[in-house]
Amino acid sequence: MEDALEKKSKKMKDRGLHKNLKEYSQRNGRPRPPNSHALQAGIKAFLESPAGHSLLTEKGIDLESLELPKRFTIYEPLLLLPANAFTAPPAWRVIYAALTAEQQEDLYASIARSFRRLGVTHVAMNAPIALNNVKGAENRMRSPAGLVPLYGDFKNSRLDSLSGDENAQPSAEDLEAAFWVQTVQNNGIKQTWAPLYTMFSRGNITEKARILGKGSSANTFEGLDAASLGQNVADISVVDMYAGIGYFVFSYLKRGVKRVWGWELNGWSVEGLRRGCIANKWGCRVVRVHEDGHMDFSISALVASLADSDRVVVFHGDNTFASEILAEVQRAISEREKWSPIRHVNLGLLPSSSQSWDKACRVLDFQQGGWLHVHENVDVRRIEEKKEEIARELTALRVRVYEEHGISGASIVECHHVEHVKTYAPGVMHCVFDMRVSAPI
Ligand SMILES: C[S@@+](CC[C@H](N)C(=O)[O-])C[C@H]1O[C@@H](n2cnc3c(N)ncnc32)[C@H](O)[C@@H]1O
Structure with a gap:
């Protein structure tokens, strides 16, 4: 047998x-x-x-x-x-x-x-990801602190290397010594992560399929083809505000976008993303952004050394700095070559990604607009209401951005599709709201 x-x-x-x-x-x-x-x-x-x-x-x-x-x-x-x-x-x-x-x-x-x-x-043995740590503070990096090793050598244990602080960053030695795992999903995309330190959500597999263009006609992911974009998919960029180990980043790359600009707080996930890029044969650059917003690399040095094969640039730090840094990157690239406008922003944080909506409205291309993909946990009885609420808030944020930049014209933000990804808890649905942000009208 x-x-x-x-x-x-x-x-x-x-x-x-x-x-x-x-x-x-x-x-x-x-x-x-x-x-x-x-x-x-x-x-x-x-x-x-x-x-x-x-x-x-x-x-x-x-x-x-x-x-x-x-x-x-x-x-x-x-x-x-x-x-x-x-x-x-x-x-x-x-x-x-x-x-x-x-x-x-x-x-x-x-x-x-x-x-x-x-x-x-x-x-x-697996455990649900806790939103707060044992001290009651937010588990911002969504560390799988409850995962219980049962058999085998897991190398540096969480407690030894991080003194029980799940928000601590790993050293190069920690990364080298750690126990790494991998899986292959959606058309051969490889993903790598260190299970003691990084969450892996298999439930997002349908959302990844949607980005890849493998969803059904009822849940099409708009804006990744020439007809809906008004330009070739190979000429656009995407921002993932919560890049993780590349859950969605890799699907956008496989779909053919020129580059993904990712943001990620957790050094373990950044390393998983980097290793995953190597496994999938995509160039990846990592830029550390410290707590005060300063970077290890100057933007001009980054841009000067960026090759077309560098399909991912991951900023290892807080996405609160995303709009300032990406505006500088855009300026520096535009001086050298054609800038590939940012037409999608992925906002994959639960229970809510609202803390980065303002930044998302600032990084999405001003002239052409695009799509914001807003992940939220929603009471199943309030999904319609939530859709309207997100549209209202994003419209107000986008209008403010136009005013600040002296752009005339209004902005229309509409929800084109709500994807019910999975039941998160009884009566609570993990939804993705596909929000279409118009060009100034
Ligand atoms: C839900 S997890 C992974 C997201 C992935 N897109 C998914 O759906 O499976 C969210 C990730 O966002 C990161 N994160 C949370 N707040 C952040 C912030 N302010 N800036 C950058 N990354 C952040 C966490 O470290 C974590 O890896």
């Missing part, structure tokens, strides 16, 4: 499908990939050991009728278990709760063994 599994897995790998298969989560009766029983097999192997067997006898539970958890995700070489992997179903919870620390270690090792043929060397 295992040999057949391995053969099938190898065949899929050869056909380039292997990673997509691993992205698969066993839910909702969708067809199962051939490795779907690997978690149960690993747990069963442990329960068949003398220690496991005596526990089953003690609790009066029969292994054959015991229901075991099934769900897992592989981000090679990490096996990631859901937060409830050891608390449901109920009979399994009873057994797991009775395990000694040593027995737990044996269980994790047995699970890891079961996935070894699929490239797994580490096991961890």
Whole structure:
């Protein structure tokens, strides 16, 4: 059985499908990939050991009728278990709760063994990203502080390297020594990250598909084709105010935009973005922007050394400086060559991206306008209302920007589409509002 599994897995790998298969989560009766029983097999192997067997006898539970958890995700070489992997179903919870620390270690090792043929060397348990840290302050970098390493050497532990401060920046040595994982999504786009320090949201896969032009006709992502842009997609730039490890950046690049200007606070994510660019063969430049807004690199030096192959420039710092810095970049580039106007701004922060709406209105091309993609968590009963509220606020912000720059004409900001990305919590939907910002009229 295992040999057949391995053969099938190898065949899929050869056909380039292997990673997509691993992205698969066993839910909702969708067809199962051939490795779907690997978690149960690993747990069963442990329960068949003398220690496991005596526990089953003690609790009066029969292994054959015991229901075991099934769900897992592989981000090679990490096996990631859901937060409830050891608390449901109920009979399994009873057994797991009775395990000694040593027995737990044996269980994790047995699970890891079961996935070894699929490239797994580490096991961890996932946890939702907390919006606040243990001290009550905002977890601005959305660090996955709750992720629990279970098996394997995770190198520098969070507590050793960062003294428990999840907002601290990593040193070059931290980055070098850390445990990195990768996955392939949406048409072969590679993504890399250090799971102890950076969140990864698989739920955004549909939004990435939309940017790639692979959505349905009902949820088209406007403004990435010549007809809706009024110019070639290869001649425009995009700003991602919350670039992360490149979740959306890579989709825009694959769609063919000339360059993405990204902003990202978290040094771990910036490094993931840089490594991901290398893996996908896109040039990437990283510019550190310190807390007071000063940069390690002068803008003229950056612009002078920028090659066409540098498809991403990521500013490692707070996007509060985005409009001033990008205005200078535009001036410096325009002196040397044709500037590729910024026609899209992605605003991917939950529960709300409103803190950067003003900056977004300032960086979007003044003459042609474009699209702002506003991510928000919204009460499902208030989505229509929210749409109007965002349009009103963005219109007011854009008008103010025109006034400040002496541009005559009004601005129309309209919502052309609301994408329901995923249910964030009961009654709360992660929505993306595609806001069309007109040229001055
Ligand atoms: C939700 S996460 C990743 C976003 C990604 N677009 C996604 O949807 O999966 C938000 C990211 O924004 C970064 N971030 C939060 N506030 C920021 C700010 N003011 N400037 C730059 N980056 C910021 C965090 O470090 C985090 O990596």
